[in-house]
Every structure is written in C-alpha cells, then in structure tokens.
Amino acid sequence: MTAPLAVRDLKKHYGGVQALRGVSLDIEAGEVLGLVGDNGAGKSTLLKVLCGATFASSGEVLLDGQPARFANPAAAQDAGVATVYQDLALAGQRDVVANFFLGREKLAGNWLARRAGWLDSKAMAAHTVSELARLRTRIPDVHLASRDLSGGQRQALAIARAVAWTSKVLLLDEPTSALGVEQQQQVLDLIRRVSGEGIAVLLISHQMPDVLRVCDRAVVLRLGLVAATLSGADLTSENLIGYITGAMEGREQ
Ligand SMILES: Nc1ncnc2c1ncn2[C@@H]1O[C@H](COP(=O)(O)OP(=O)(O)O)[C@@H](O)[C@H]1O
Ligand SMILES: [Mg+2]
Structure with missing residues (x-):
C-alpha cells in the first residue's frame, strides 16, 4: 500500500547549515510514527517542509505516492x-x-463547512460538540473561551480541529511538552484514537515514555540524517537514547 505521506532524499540547507542531508521516510495510514532527535537534528525543519511552511532544497515529498509541493x-x-x-x-x-471553525473561511467548499452552514452558530456548536465527542475529547463546554481551558484541553481542541477537516495526515510538534501527567495521558490517548481512524500521524517528541507508549515506529534523526528506524522489540528507551546521542553509531540495526 502506498503511504499517505513520504519523503525521498530530502535536503534542506539554510545558507551553509545543512539542516536535512538526505532524509527518506514513510508515514503509513493508521500508524503513529515518532520523530525524535537532539536539538538541531532537523525535526522542525522536516515538519516545516512536510506542512508547506518551507521548501526543501532538493528531494521529494510524496502524497499518496504523487510528488507534492505545498x-x-x-x-x-x-x-x-x-x-x-x-x-x-x-x-x-x-x-x-x-x-x-477558525480559518475555515478558506475552505468554504469543504463539505463539513457547507453542512454546518458556518454562519449558523447553533449548527456550528452542534458540529463542534459532535466532533469533540467522536474523538472523546474532554471539553465540558464549547462556549468557554479557549484561554479558560486546561493545557490538555487546548491541545485536544487543536488536534480535534486539525483532524475534523483532514482525512490523511496529522503532524504534531511536541504536543505533550507543556502538560501535566494526566493531561499527557489524555492527549496520547487522543492521538491513538486519531490513528485508529486510519490517519497517518507524525509525532515529534523528546519525551521517550510518550514515544514508547504511543508510537508504532520511531525515526531517529541525527545531524540531518536518519540514524535509525526502530519498531517492535527494538523500540526501547535505551536504543532511542543510543541513536539520539550517537552512542550506537555504526551499530547494525
Ligand atoms: N530558519 C533557519 N535559519 C538558519 N538555520 C536554521 C533555521 N532553522 C533551522 N536552522 C538550523 O537547522 C538545523 C536543524 O534545526 P531544527 O530543524 O530546528 O532542529 P530540531 O527541530 O531537531 O531541533 C539547526 O542547526 C538549526 O540551527
Ligand atoms: Mg525543533
């Protein structure tokens, strides 16, 4: 099966800095792929290329197998x-x-926006409630200002909003880093439910317990290259840290 999102030999330099030096990976439907690496490894740069915030210097992004340039x-x-x-x-x-519904103006052709008739505040509230309920997000009152939500609820809202309008890929940058333990668990559970709907999820995290708990596979970036792709019995904290720090460099996987 073709991966919903893949990159091939992606390179990105900022002047003389080689942030990505030839990265290839696939994010499969229904999986949570972890993306880990030390500061400066190239994680954010890869995310920016994948989401269209910046262009790669060379290489390809493939959406359902077709070259894409957002x-x-x-x-x-x-x-x-x-x-x-x-x-x-x-x-x-x-x-x-x-x-x-923020920013949906751009997507007026979207079926959900059309069906919600998005000037109709009752319909908008009903859709918000049903989408949040579908993902079993714990937000008690949709008329609360978002600043009055807990950090975990805000993160859940941002994730639910993102996946309400998309069907393929969700890219997450450190979604649990600012949260308390219980809220972390709730956000991780939500991420699993999102992938359970068949969405391909890329999760950037420096929290190894999160990666171990929620990811099917993890890619370790080091100095702009894929140092390892770990899954199954190889997806351990020891291996992750070994490849992140370079201690496992040259070791057979
Ligand atoms: N806009 C930029 N201009 C110049 N250098 C950048 C820019 N963004 C990132 N870099 C450099 O690219 C490298 C990778 O950065 P980044 O992708 O942010 O790593 P990570 O997210 O893994 O910490 C670093 O050396 C960083 O300093
Ligand atoms: Mg970063």
Missing part, C-alpha cells in the same frame, strides 16, 4: 495534511466553537 500550510491542509504547532494557534479570547 505552497503554504493552508495548501497542505487542503490536500489533507494538517499540522498542530507547539503554540497551537488558538484565539484565546474566543470560545471553543469559534476556534474550531
């Missing part, structure tokens, strides 16, 4: 590749419903 994150989202950034991009003073 002009910007909105184009990527239209093509089914949604991203939740670390800052979540929520409007704090606006309520959950308004945030859920």
Whole structure:
C-alpha cells in the first residue's frame, strides 16, 4: 500500500547549515510514527517542509505516492495534511466553537463547512460538540473561551480541529511538552484514537515514555540524517537514547 505521506532524499540547507542531508521516510495510514532527535537534528525543519511552511532544497515529498509541493500550510491542509504547532494557534479570547471553525473561511467548499452552514452558530456548536465527542475529547463546554481551558484541553481542541477537516495526515510538534501527567495521558490517548481512524500521524517528541507508549515506529534523526528506524522489540528507551546521542553509531540495526 502506498503511504499517505513520504519523503525521498530530502535536503534542506539554510545558507551553509545543512539542516536535512538526505532524509527518506514513510508515514503509513493508521500508524503513529515518532520523530525524535537532539536539538538541531532537523525535526522542525522536516515538519516545516512536510506542512508547506518551507521548501526543501532538493528531494521529494510524496502524497499518496504523487510528488507534492505545498505552497503554504493552508495548501497542505487542503490536500489533507494538517499540522498542530507547539503554540497551537488558538484565539484565546474566543470560545471553543469559534476556534474550531477558525480559518475555515478558506475552505468554504469543504463539505463539513457547507453542512454546518458556518454562519449558523447553533449548527456550528452542534458540529463542534459532535466532533469533540467522536474523538472523546474532554471539553465540558464549547462556549468557554479557549484561554479558560486546561493545557490538555487546548491541545485536544487543536488536534480535534486539525483532524475534523483532514482525512490523511496529522503532524504534531511536541504536543505533550507543556502538560501535566494526566493531561499527557489524555492527549496520547487522543492521538491513538486519531490513528485508529486510519490517519497517518507524525509525532515529534523528546519525551521517550510518550514515544514508547504511543508510537508504532520511531525515526531517529541525527545531524540531518536518519540514524535509525526502530519498531517492535527494538523500540526501547535505551536504543532511542543510543541513536539520539550517537552512542550506537555504526551499530547494525
Ligand atoms: N530558519 C533557519 N535559519 C538558519 N538555520 C536554521 C533555521 N532553522 C533551522 N536552522 C538550523 O537547522 C538545523 C536543524 O534545526 P531544527 O530543524 O530546528 O532542529 P530540531 O527541530 O531537531 O531541533 C539547526 O542547526 C538549526 O540551527
Ligand atoms: Mg525543533
């Protein structure tokens, strides 16, 4: 089966800095693929290329096997590749419903936006409630301002919003880093439910327990290259840390 999203020999330099030096990987439907690596390994750069925030210097992004070049994150989202950034991009003073529909102006052709008739606030609230319920997100009141939600609820809202409008790929940058333990668990459970719907999920995380708990496979980036792809019995904290730090360099996988 063709992976929903793949990259082939991706290179990206910023002036003389080689942030990506030839990265190839596939994100499969229904899996959570971890992306780990030390600071400066190239994780954010890879995410930016995948979501259309920047262009690669060379190499290919493949969407369902076809070369894709997203002009910007909105184009990527239209093509089914949604991203939740670390800052979540929520409007704090606006309520959950308004945030859920934020930016949908661009997607007026989208069936969900059409069906919600998105000037109809009752219909918008009903859709928000049903989408949040579908993913069993714990947000008690959709008329709360997003700044009055807990960190975990905000993260859940950002994820639910992203996947409500997309069907293929979800890219997540450190979704649990600012959360307490219980909220981390809830967000990880939500990520599993998203992948359970057949969406391909890429999870950037430096929290090894999260990676072990939620990822089917993990790619370790080191100095702009894939140092290892770990799965099954090889997906251990020891191996992850070994490849992240370079201690396992040259070791057969
Ligand atoms: N906009 C930029 N301009 C110049 N150098 C950059 C830029 N973004 C990232 N870099 C460099 O590219 C390398 C990879 O960075 P990044 O992708 O942010 O790594 P990570 O997310 O794994 O910490 C680093 O050396 C970083 O300094
Ligand atoms: Mg980064």
